[in-house]
Amino acid sequence: MKSWKKLLAVSVACSSLFFAHADAAYQLNEEVANPPAALQMATQIGVLKYENPEMQSRADKDAIVVLSFGTTFKDQRTKSIDATAQAIQAAHPNAKVFTAFTSHIVIKHIAENEGSCDYMTPEETLKHLMREGYTRVALVSLDVIPGMEYKYDVALFHEYKTQFKKMSLGTPLMYWQGQEEQPDDVMQVMQSLHLPAYKKGTAILLMAHGTPDPSNAYYSVMQEKLRRMKRDDVHIYTVEGWPRLEDWAGKMKMHKVEKIILMPLMMVAGDHANNDMAGDEEDSHKVILEKMGFKVEAKLQGLGESKRIRDIFVERANEAWEALVN
Numbered sequence: 001m002k003s004w005k006k007l008l009a010v011s012v013a014c015s016s017l018f019f020a021h022a023d024a025a026y027q028l029n030e031e032v033a034n035p036p037a038a039l040q041m042a043t044q045i046g047v048l049k050y051e052n053p054e055m056q057s058r059a060d061k062d063a064i065v066v067l068s069f070g071t072t073f074k075d076q077r078t079k080s081i082d083a084t085a086q087a088i089q090a091a092h093p094n095a096k097v098f099t100a101f102t103s104h105i106v107i108k109h110i111a112e113n114e115g116s117c118d119y120m121t122p123e124e125t126l127k128h129l130m131r132e133g134y135t136r137v138a139l140v141s142l143d144v145i146p147g148m149e150y151k152y153d154v155a156l157f158h159e160y161k162t163q164f165k166k167m168s169l170g171t172p173l174m175y176w177q178g179q180e181e182q183p184d185d186v187m188q189v190m191q192s193l194h195l196p197a198y199k200k201g202t203a204i205l206l207m208a209h210g211t212p213d214p215s216n217a218y219y220s221v222m223q224e225k226l227r228r229m230k231r232d233d234v235h236i237y238t239v240e241g242w243p244r245l246e247d248w249a250g251k252m253k254m255h256k257v258e259k260i261i262l263m264p265l266m267m268v269a270g271d272h273a274n275n276d277m278a279g280d281e282e283d284s285h286k287v288i289l290e291k292m293g294f295k296v297e298a299k300l301q302g303l304g305e306s307k308r309i310r311d312i313f314v315e316r317a318n319e320a321w322e323a324l325v326n
Contacts, residue, residue: 041158046175046182048154049168049323050161055135058165062095062324063134064088064317065125067153068142070101071270072109080268080304084142087310088317095138095321100125102152122153126160135165138320142267142313143172144303145218147211170320173303173312177221186218190225192308193265194301195234201258204234205248206265207277207285210241219243222265236265239272245285249292259295262286268302 028035028043066085071077081099089097100122101107111117120128129137139157143150150172157169171185178184195204208219219236226234235248252260262285264273277285278298289296303309 047168047170047319047323048157049166050157051166052162052164055165058135060136060165061132061134062136062138063129064092064095064097064138064140064321065122065129066097066099066140066142066317067102067122067156068099068267069149070103070106070110070119071268072106072113073268073270073274074114076268076270076302076304080302081142084304084310084313087314088140091314091318092321096134098125098129102149122156126156126163130163136324137164137167138317138324139167139169140313140317140320141170141172142304144208144265144267145174145211145215146172147209147213147215147218150215151213166324168320168323170316170323173309173316174218174222184225186221187225187228188312189309190222190229192306192312194306194308195231198233198259198261201256202233202261203252203255203257203259204261204263205245205285206234206236206263207273208236208238208241208265209272210238212241216241239276245288249289252294253292257294259297260289262289262296262298264300264302266302267304269300269305270302273300273302 028040032039066081066088068081071081085097085099099119101119102122104121107117107119107121110119126137137160139153141150141153143153153169157167161167174185174189176182176185178187193206198204210216210219216238219238219241223236226232226236235251237243237245237248262277264277266273275281275284278300280287282288286296286298304313
């Protein structure tokens, strides 16, 4: 037993609580007698699953729901979100794959700007599956980290899990950090990014979204993984979290960086990438850095455009599927 687990065991000795690894998730030890609902929920991490004892006699009819924030950029929906959903469908030909957008505003704007919208909210999608007689549903997240958007996914799981025979929820792109026997999702993703090597004097700034949720700390973990990869020329900043662009810009000057490559660390190269990062307005990151004297090149490619990243999302979908059918 590792040292942190020993500390955990001591801190909760009164309830005899500790975790056991199983199916990309953790679970209460079987010796914990009659754990209260709050304790059970608190210890549900990793892939989540639920079996409804009242519906076990119903026939299996399987669906996979791909949950994405969505984007109003049509080409990005095709190249990133739709391409990932298609890869998941190819890996699971015996299940019907549906894509739902968690951003109700994005759905509204698509309908207004394009005349119609083929994407439903997660709530609408799950109610549709109930009407169509689906009994087993795997929820798959296209979120990058387990932030506020992923908490929406978790809330959906708990709200609708009793409406189906069985439901599971997979983890986002990066969840595990290599603790105990778990994989190192963060390192896997950092090694899968297309990060060309540039000559001295050039740095790469990866723009992430950021979140007020404590999961914003994942960006520091990503930075540490990049350091271990000896990519001290690559730095992560956020639009709405920490670190910010200004936290790195001054350091670039100190290290005599002359050119900066801007790249989005987001599922799609949508509004934030095209406008906040690479736009021509005075407050865009590209213009701010140019005014500081840097040469700036912006690369507008979302994570979902990379086959390497899509393959990882398929792995996450496979984990949710395994929890659903086993």
